[in-house]
Amino acid sequence: MEEKLKEIIDVIRINKLSYLEILQLLQEKFNFVPMDYLNKICEMLEIPKSKIYGILTFYSQFSTNERGKYLIRICDGTACHVKGATKLIEMLKRNYHLEDGKTTQDKKFTLQVVACLGGCFLAPVCMINSHYHGSLDENKLKNILESLK
Numbered sequence: 001m002e003e004k005l006k007e008i009i010d011v012i013r014i015n016k017l018s019y020l021e022i023l024q025l026l027q028e029k030f031n032f033v034p035m036d037y038l039n040k041i042c043e044m045l046e047i048p049k050s051k052i053y054g055i056l057t058f059y060s061q062f063s064t065n066e067r068g069k070y071l072i073r074i075c076d077g078t079a080c081h082v083k084g085a086t087k088l089i090e091m092l093k094r095n096y097h098l099e100d101g102k103t104t105q106d107k108k109f110t111l112q113v114v115a116c117l118g119g120c121f122l123a124p125v126c127m128i129n130s131h132y133h134g135s136l137d138e139n140k141l142k143n144i145l146e147s148l149k
């Protein structure tokens, strides 16, 4: 941890990162915000923890739980539910042992079931990291995930 922490602190200092950018850096590096790193950074750079925690809890893009390399957000909002989102969620459970909020053992995938991704016209929809995938069925989703392995 020491080596990695020093490297991160250097990046923060050299680039004079804002609190938001520090959180983005951690999220990008680890796929989640590890609290042990964040606390050490706060101590070493004399950052008030309350300020950075406020930002951390405000933005849903940040997670303090360990995430896989790929975050699969499956929409189970009304339009997607009607068009078969449940089947997609069942396929993920059956083939990848994934459940809402869980990560695969190999740390490849994390599943999050969400209410609406704003792409109802392409239902059923999922987002994998920052990419949208629409008009899904079980096979299409499985092929996408296999291509990421």
Ligand code: FES
Binding pocket: 075, 076, 077, 078, 079, 080, 081, 115, 116, 117, 118, 119, 120, 121, 123, 124, 125
């Ligand atoms: S209900 Fe699924 S994208 Fe809107």
